[in-house]
């Protein structure tokens with residue numbers, strides 16, 4: 001039975017549960033459950049703090065887990081990234097009082113507050129920058145400068161709203177781009193059952209990333225239209241009752257939907273329909 005660690009709280013928790021549900025697994029109804037067996041799918045879920053998940057996976061007490069790339073790297077555990085999951089995207093960046101600093105070298109001799117001290121120390125060491133010290137905080141890191149415990153912070157930035165509200169501004173290159181990832185232990189062979197979990201999660205990712213596009217097009221224009229919608233392998237072309245026309249079906253990237261519909265219409269396709277993919281296995 002594959003043992004899977006899932007975030008119990010925080011911004012990773014709900015999207016992780018939703019993804020697993022879409023992949024056909026049981027998920028807990030009560031936010032306090034710590035363990036949830038799913039015998040039909042031969043897996044067992046353990047709900048743990050996202051920061052601890054890479055530690056458990058690295059120690060081998062659970063087989064795989066969902067956590068953030070930033071949390072995994074900061075843990076220094078024997079866990080490795082197996083599959084990026086496309087949600088909880090963020091960047092990890094330096095920030096200080098607006099207008100004060102503009103490059104990483106200026107962090108030398110300054111006090112840094114962060115929840116990710118390993119990531120920060122590694123990044124600065126690689127660049128030969130020696131700070132005055134690194135203060136480890138649990139959260140609300142944006143307040144550390146105003147409250148006088150640090151001169152610079154390194155924190156998760158998504159929209160930048162929290163930084164702006166604190167009168168701070170990012171500077172220097174991003175330390176890391178993060179997202180939710182499925183992690184496994186780095187020093188052993190892949191556990192039994194990981195291939196099925198991986199295919200199911202990849203199916204969810206594809207279903208989210210692509211739509212199905214159907215359209216009718218005059219036979220003489222099929223090649224032109226198909227060049228716009230090549231699909232993943234090759235689009236399906238079917239005959240229509242009107243022998244001068246064909247029906248085409250292809251997968252299209254969701255974020256390209258309207259651009260592709262415009263291009264198809266321009267070459268003469270009509271009755272262009274777009275439907276969501278509920279599930280898929282490529």
Ligand SMILES: Nc1ncnc2c1ncn2[C@@H]1O[C@H](COP(=O)(O)OP(=O)(O)OP(=O)(O)O)[C@@H](O)[C@H]1O
Nearest residue numbers: 009010011012050068069088089090139156158178
């Ligand atoms: N605003 C955000 N947007 C996107 N990802 C985020 C955001 N805040 C945190 N994350 C990501 O979530 C993970 C951190 O999860 P964690 O549960 O520890 O923090 P949290 O969501 O801030 O919860 P907590 O309330 O416990 O601080 C990291 O991978 C981080 O990059």
Ligand SMILES: O=P(O)(O)OC[C@H]1O[C@H](OP(=O)(O)OP(=O)(O)O)[C@H](O)[C@@H]1O
Nearest residue numbers: 139140141156157158159160161162163
């Ligand atoms: O760029 P933004 O869209 O504003 O998001 C980034 C903020 O979100 C997270 O904080 P969270 O709300 O989890 O609080 P925390 O600092 O206590 O973890 C993160 O630590 C940043 O502070």
Ligand SMILES: [Mg+2]
Nearest residue numbers: 010138139140
């Ligand atoms: Mg947080």
